[in-house]
Amino acid sequence: MGSKDMEKLAELVDASLKFTRVLKKKGVSQATLQVAVRCRPLTPTERSLGSRPITRLVDNKIVVVMDPEPNHQNHNMYGKGHSSAAQKREKKYVFDVAFDGSCDNREIYGKTVGNLVPGVLRGLNATVFAYGATGSGKTYTMVGSNMDPGLMVLSLRDIFEHIDRDTEKQIDVTCSYLEVYNEIIYDLLQPTAAQRGLDLREDPENGPQVAGLRRLKVHSAEKIFQLLREGNLRRRTESTDANAESSRSHAVLEIVVRRSDKNHYAKNVYTGKLALVDLAGAERAHETNNQGQQLRDGANINRSLLALANCINALGKRKKKGFVFVPFRNSKLTRLLKDGLCGNSRTIMIATCASADSQYSHTVNTLKYADRAKEIKTHVRIDKKTVDTHIAEYQRMIDALQEENRDLKMAVQAMTGAKWQGIQNIPKFDALSRPALEAAKTPQPKKAAKVEKDTKDEQKAAWMRRTSESMKTLCVNRSKCQQELLEAHQRKVRHQIDAEMIAEQIQIKLKSDETHEIQMLNQRKSDATISLSDSNASVAHLENTMSSYDAQLAILEAEIESSSASVERDALRLQAVAGRRETENIFSKIDAKARSSIIMEQNSVISCLWQILERHGVTQDMATETAWKSKIFPQSSSGKDPTAFFQDYKSVNNSEQKEILKKALTGYKNDLDTKQWSDLSSITASTTEKASKATARMAEAAVLVQATKNDPNPNPASKAARTNTLRSSDAISSNTKFQEKMSNLENSKPVVRQAFGSPSSKENSNPKLKSKSKKSAESKKGKNVQQIGNLKLAMRKRRQSITER
Ligand SMILES: Nc1ncnc2c1ncn2[C@@H]1O[C@H](COP(=O)(O)OP(=O)(O)OP(=O)(O)O)[C@@H](O)[C@H]1O
Structure with missing residues (x-):
């Protein structure tokens, strides 16, 4: 060089x-595409056809593909006298890792995808795709079987195991499962009937996105397995000569793991994506013997795989040549895999090959592409987004800090010049203010003016605290007292009504001269009077207490008004207003409660009255008519005069409105009838019980009485028998009294009917009886009207008292 x-x-x-x-x-860090090779063992079919294995591994990294010719292979294998032609046909490739037929999916997972899963949980993307000829074992590796679950199942299980271990973080898992069949994308998580082709769109930020693809949130591995099973059943497979269950589509399972790592101020969200791709296998028409649609499917599969191969080729050349155009857009498959091939992803290609000699050319072809893929580089970056804490949370934080700040300021003000002991009692003082306090502990030289100002401030703060505290206590006590007063008023009204009713009953009984009853009523009257005076006393006492609280509040308010410190004054004024509002609120609540209980009481009284009247054959219509005739009108809420009201009633044709008017009318004569009714029921119950006991005793005693009739010195048993007999006769007499009462009531039935304008049939048929009963009915009617008048008065008083309250 x-x-x-x-x-x-x-x-x-x-x-x-x-x-x-x-x-x-x-x-961003660079990563190299990892290539793993898996050579599957011979299938039973291949064995039966006499196929021989032609692949062999060296050091779990090197794959040797031997010459498929038997003679050449032998020479090659044993290294003796092998021909140069055979040497030429023997191929040797080095990969990151290689597996032979003895390895199961778990082992493959452990050495491939298993290493990527922790990264996915940290926000890194990963892609795993199985590439190979048809029948080479891609689906076996990616999907697997129940006996030997594939990489999809194993990675999901692993992800959920990681999640279970990491209990502190909030982790969401979503998954989607799609297939690309004949260049159309289908959602495998949708039922087959609902499936339609989905669009693949480019998102500038997130890369290719399948519009309308379901992304399901899953909480357990089981749920995902179920979805996966369902998806696999929907996936298009066919039986070909090369593979009994050949996948006719490329399947992509995408698992997105979103992990939130929240702290006080911000929330970090890590999003990792794991894409597991099971490609359809390249096939040759003469090997598969496909025809028609199957043939067209095969052609499409080959086309998309060719596009993938071209991309791998181009990407492989990048290292040597720098920039090279990569034709990702040639197929949907390559567009989907773009990120996995050159984008933000750690990627593993699992090249699958069949070891059979018949698959020699396929195997070599697969390994050739796998070898090129080794050169591919991807750029890996953690997907971490910091989501600012929600604005409301900030607001809360600001509020809390401001409050703390206020407290601290007040504490410091109060503390300046104050003794250390006092500081301990200042509210909301925490470690934050400790240094300031420590500093304050040490006496500092101060100027005279400052000392004066500080003392004033301290006095002001102390006054404010004191006034505020007094105000609070006063308001609380006042509202408690108000509540008690209202209850006392309620009791007072109840006792007042009781006393009035008893007095009225006494007046009635006096006419019929029922001494015993009058005595009883007098006793009740004195009890009611005592209770009434008690409640009067407690009302008076509580009213006094209330006015003393009011006076104290007024003094305090005046003090606040005269204060020179305007800010403090406003605050205290507001506090006073709030306190008063609070007591008013309590008052309204109690009042509403009292009103609703009165309404309920009235309703039950009305229903009792109607029961009594109906038992005596008086219908609501009859009662209403009689009342109208007697000019008894309900108090109209609109303040109408009774005659006009009566006219209204007459002119009303609407039965619903009439019903309302009738109901309003019944309110006047309730109490007395209810009282009668309840007295009657209690007498009935007790007398019936007494009578039955007496009958039993009578039977017992009769025998003994007979036996001791002529005995001058009766033994204790006979004595007891006599006493029993006497008691029994008492009971019988009381029973007779009851029977009399009942028959009186029965006798009054026609009278009541008459009073309400419905003569009985007996009276109708007998004119003498008619005139007699008419007279008595008229007198009874007068009585009834009087009674009703009295009740009307009582009810009016009661209403008045409620309104006053
Ligand atoms: N590692 C293995 N061990 C045992 N049998 C295997 C192995 N891999 C694949 N097989 C068997 O080989 C046959 C073909 O496998 P598989 O369907 O996975 O191939 P494929 O590559 O997905 O084919 P295609 O592309 O046509 O879908 C199946 O019968 C499968 O059981």
């Missing part, structure tokens, strides 16, 4: 080093 050549070489080396440095600076 001359000195000029040496200089040129030095220049070239220099330029190359410079280029590598630039790439490195940009985070």
Whole structure:
């Protein structure tokens, strides 16, 4: 080599080093396409046809393809007397790694794709493609079987194992699976019926993209295996003479792993892509004996493989010749594989060959291209994107920092001149402010004016803290008191109504002279009066407390208003307003609750009333009519006068509106009837129980009474029997009382009916009875109307009290 050549070489080396440095600076490093060769064993068919193996490995790197001619091969193999022709036909290739028929997919995975998977998880792209003639074992290597899962399954399993181990990071896995059949792209994850050709588009940033291709997010290896199985079933395969299950399309499985590495300020997202490609095999028409569509498919396969071979050729020449045009656009397959062949990817080509002598030319051809592919260089770069933390997160961070800053400022203000002990109590003081505090601990010489200002500031801050604290406590106590007051008011109203109702009942009973009942009612009345006075007292006390809180608040507010520090004043003023609002809010909540409970109570009373009336044969229509006739009108919310309301009711034809008016009407006569009804039910229950017990005792006692009838000195058993008998008769008398009550009620039925304008059929048929019952009905009706009037008054009072509250 001359000195000029040496200089040129030095220049070239220099330029190359410079280029590598630039790439490195940009985070890009060069990688060489790795080539692995797999020579499959003879298939049973090949063995039965008498084929012989012609490939042999040396050092797991060198593949020797021997002469297929038996004589030549023997000579060659044993190295004795072999001809020069045989030597010519024997080929030797060196690859990164080579496997023979004894290796299974796991071993191949471990020495090839297994090395790329950790990189994929770090954001590096990787491409693995199987290249070889038809029947050479590409699908066996990439897809595999249940017994010997292929590289696709093994890499997915490995990825998920890595993910399981790396629990701290957030890792998403998406996958897509497509096939290129006759230059058309189909989605293998779509059901066959929904499949349509997909477009391949160029994205300036992300390279070729298949529009409309499904990318499924998968959470487990199992889910992906299932998708893969389904996809493989959809893939187009045919039986040819060369391969019983020959793939008629190129399949590309793409697994995208997105790993987020989040810290306080930013989120790093690493995106790694692993593409696993199972190509269709090159075939010769005379070997496959294909015809028709199969033949056309074969031609298309060969065309796309030829395009791939051309790209590999061109890329292989780049090292020697510098820039060389690479015809990626000649087929969809090469466009899809572009990144894997020269872009951002670590790539492995697995060249598969059949060892059979009949496949000699195919094997040599495959190894020739594989040999050229060794020269291909790719540029690898980690795909790392830093996603800024969301704006809201920043806002939160800023808010937190500002708050902390405010606290610190206040603390420093309060601390200046203050003693160290006091500092410990300052809220939100953390390690950040420690140096400042330490500095403050050491007394610093101060100027007189500064000392004065600091003291003022300190006083101001202390006043502010004190006032704010008092305001808070006052507002909280006031709202508690308000709540208690409302409850006390509620109790008071309830007791008031109870007392009024009992008084009314006493008035009624006085007329019928029922002494016992009157006594009981009087007792209840005195109880109700005591409760009422109790609740009156507690209302008064709470009202006093409330006004004292209000007075204190007013003083505090006045103090705030007179403060010279305007900023503090505004803050405290706002605090006071907020406190008042809070108590108002509590008030409204309680009020709403009270109102809804009153409404519920009223509804249940109304339904009880209707039950009683209906049991006595009075329908709602009858009751309404009677009420209207007696000029009992519901209080109209619109404030209408009753006569106009009555006119309205008459003119209303709409049954729904009438129903509403009727319901409103019933509100006046509820309470008394409900009370009657509940008294009646409780008497019924207790008397029935007593009666049944008494009957049983009576039976027992009767025997003993009979036995001791003439006994002048009865034994204790007989005595007990007599007592029982007496008790039983008590029970029977109380039962009789009940029966009387019931029959009274029954007797009043026609009267009630009459009162509501529905004469019974009996009265209709007998004119005498009719006139008699008419008189009594009229008097009862008068009573009823009076009762209703009383109730109306009670209800009005009740409403009034609610409104007042
Ligand atoms: N390593 C191996 N060990 C045992 N049998 C193998 C091996 N590789 C391939 N075979 C067998 O060889 C035959 C062809 O294999 P395969 O279908 O994988 O070929 P291919 O290259 O995908 O063919 P095509 O391109 O036509 O789809 C199958 O019967 C397969 O079981």
